[in-house]
Amino acid sequence: MSDTRGVGSGLGDDDALVVALRRVVDPKRVLVSAFEKALYAKDASALSPTEPGVVVLPVSTDEVQAIVRIANDHGRAITPRGSGTGLAGGAVPLERPVVIVTSKMNRVLEVDVDERTAWVEPGVLNLDLSRAVAEHGLHYAPDPSSQQVCSIGGNVGTNAGGPHCLAHGVTSAHTIAIEVVLPDGSVCVLGNDDAGYDLRGIFVGSEGTMGIVTKVCVRLMVNPPAIRTLLADFTSIRDASAAVSAVIASGTLPAALEMMDANCIKAVEPWAKAGLPLDAEAVLLIEIEGVPEGIEPSVAEIRDRCLSSGARTVRVASSAEERALLWKARKSAFGAIANIKPDYYLHDAVVPRSRLVDVMESVIEIAARHDIIVLNVFHAGDGNLHPLLVFDGREPGVLDRVHQAGDEIVRACVAAGGTLSGEHGIGLEKKDLMPLVMTEAELAHQVLVRTVFDPHGRCNPTKVLPAGATCGELRRVPEGAWV
């Protein structure tokens, strides 16, 4: 269908490419040494590093545009990259591409306090954005666990989530408009509510396959005047899951509703010292937002629902410090596992909330069968599971078992009516699993959308869609790319 012969064939052309790039971008920001390029050879996924062709760190839309045009002239693919915290391999540079890193485009350009919007550059870090608007009593709601280091541009690329997306929605719901450089090098703003298709909506979450985000207009939310954080502990996952359903069915939708299982509690508590009960099988961390005079009845209602579902105790954080400590325990779970084993593989899948219990039991059974330790810490309110498989990669054969267990977990989620990813994306990691949830005809429409934006397959090639679902412009992950 599309002519992609130029892509990836220019292995010997790096010199000419670099010369051209250094003409438009400060040479110090065009990285060519093996040492520097190695820093951009992978993201936070478990996929093998692959060497980029050239790495460029632009500081403006004009520079991004020039880089994209030069890459096109040299028949080279491009791979957009934010902070590289992605967990699905979306930023792994395949086909020796020009990697365009947006981390130096990190200015908050304009904050409109009345309209509660801000235009920001893609390299602004998620948490820095909330800090920048805090003086106005505003914040940016999506809060991935990596929010101290992940960037808004990367969040747009993956349609990132986070614990507080339960009530307020994921990145797409907070992205009003985006300025993008399209794969053909043209620049435009997507995000006009009343004219044309919702191209903004299709671009958000496209994992760098439709162009590069150079500015983002985000929706800001007012800081809640009152917050209550509850910790409910349970002696069985079944009870905790029942409590999730009971809370969801109440009149109050919490801002966040997170679950940690026993393995996770045991890993986190000695380090975080948040007072998590070490003998619990599961805890729920529930956050409610509201106005001071109106919040207590909702807290009481949710506490009652937890207790009647079998909670042993329900503790309400009594201070901002205690609340921060509980969230620290939740968000640092992935740091704490280093105390158990040196390596981990974090999964991401979504199931209907009512199937949480069954799927959790399957996950635990699958991990036990493959002799892998599994920790579960996840967005229970959304049905968004994050089984965390921990292992020591030096043990012979362990990688095969991890891979096998992960594959079975994803299949169990899909069999329960769920889907492949709730917030990490497909990237390279899950693209070959796409036929689990989409028919051939549905995959063809996915290809169609991508081709509209990138007819020559030059933007982040081989990501998201499985090989074979297309007319040949998408290729397979190289052999051995796994782990």
Next chain:
Amino acid sequence: MGVVEYPALAERVASPSVYQFVEAVGMEVPVRVVGAKTQWNIGRRAEYQRTDIRELRAPDGVVDVQPSELIVRVGAGTPVADVNVALAEVGLQCPLDPLSPEATVGGVLSVGHSGVRRLRQGHLRDTVLEALYVSADGVLRRAGAPVVKNVTGFDLPRLLVGSIGTLGLLAEVVLRCGPIPAVRGWWRADGVDPWLVRRSVFRPSSILWNGTCTWVQLEGSHAEVHAEVQSLAGGPWEQCEGPAVPSERSTIDAGLAKRLRTEEPTAVFGATVGEWLAEIGAGIVHGVTIAAPPLAAPVLNLNRRMKDAFDPTGRLNPGVLPW
């Protein structure tokens, strides 16, 4: 690599009425889907006349309400009023909020305009979790999934909302719902700055303003709404019916919205402006027609290519384009 069909996929079955709809759409003749025609002229090219278009209705009926998942599955031809009744039986609501009560789910989504509760309930397009649609080649496809969070592939439901039936024809959708609050009501006050009001209240559903009077819609628990009413800036605030919302509707940018605070509406909207009503914080004004600026060339190009890719023969809703 061959594409393998797994059991979960193969077992997917739609309602019989969906298959009848697929049959009716067929593969060749020009087709369009008719709802209640409450927003029939949106996107319609006046110059385009054609009499050979097959008119269809989308499947009608609430298929399944799942309170534990906070979702509802409905035929796209179902009147919104029917959905509201089915949801209310289990204490749920879905903020489709059309201005005309007889509007159908598919009609509301195809046009894509959010209701006036957008400040609290979010954008209409974010209510769609899954869409079954029939494409120009007569094939039934699914976009999205019946779960509240999903980044599996490209976000096609977003593209279908607001596409006025020009990319695919909605057959059945799964919508995100929420609990019906204990209290939902309107309060009004004269002569207050609506932006000041917005800053004084935590999570209102609507703030509407016609230049003199401000209306605030609040929903939540008794305690919550009571506290919010107490905090409203200015006043006195009295509980009331919601204002009549003119169906005419324009998007205004932040600059124009700001001018409304200091300039006469006739200076902002033009001398002919009559009854108007602004949705504060949503960038919408009702009762006013402001021509949208033409799309930039690359955006227009993408729109055209999208239409051509999904509907190469132009058989889906001919004479209508969303730009």
